[in-house]
Amino acid sequence: MKGMTVIVKTISSWIKVLIFMFGIYIVITGHLTPGGGFAGGIILASSYVLLMLAFGRKFVEENLPLAAASRLDCLGAFLFAVIAILGMVLGGSFFVNFLYQKYLPGEPLSLISAGTIPLSNIAIGLKVSASLFLVILTLSIFRPDISADKKEQN
């Protein structure tokens, strides 16, 4: 079997859920408490990195393939751009907080408040987590082509 010992596998299979939930919490409450899309996205990606370290690369690749991760990455970037363009369409200028100013003021300090800021946080969290996961996965897949180097030396 690939990966580390049984102890590491058991512990990480318990902990991965907690890390993932904590990442989601950091992303969703980014407009209320310290955190936000960037920090939460990195926590989300680190839960997958833990799985990769404990169970091996193949397990993670079956769980979240490269193609799906790159689609999530593109989806995050697309959502962020859509929020910005919606601000231009509905609010008059690029990136204006149209939800807070017009449609959904919300209570300060409650979960649904601050208009587009939580939505932007979710988009950025999706983007950052998928892209960090992608870069670690591609770096772990990558094997330098040694034969090409030898040919150049000869």
Next chain:
Amino acid sequence: MAIFYILLFFIIIAAIIAVETNDLLSSVICIGAIGFGASLMFLFLRAPDIAITQIVVEVLGLIILIRATISRDLTFITGDREFFGVVVSVVIVFVIFLAGIKVFETLPAFGTPVFTEATQAASQTYISQGLAKTGAANLVASVILDFRAYDTLGEATVLFTSIIGATVILRHKAKKLPEVLEK
């Protein structure tokens, strides 16, 4: 305004030299000079944070990275050092040292940054009106996703572009030409 025209002239000359020169190292140093001129412009426009970013990325980062990674077109200086060159270098380093001492004398005391003391500073607006204007309790979130969302869009674009580059360059399955696959 005259200083901006002088800097603009300097940047244009550096850009022309960077394109026209044959030596790679000279070209990179000219690009560094462009970045230096731009960072001076930012400094005169009272945006010191962007000036610092500009000088770190474009001058230091670019030159060091290109000098470290590209192994061809190396320039080695052989022979004895010229006396005049050594004197000029020592004088320039001494002048920069004196200027550094002057700069450190004018710095505010530790714990009292300029941006919190100035009355018209943008940070004062963020702190006093951030909750009313954006509704976000976390002022950092309100700054990076509402007041300065363009900046965040730029950061997201940088991340996206770098990930595209990494996945394209480091991909596992190389796209081989059809005739190679047939063999």
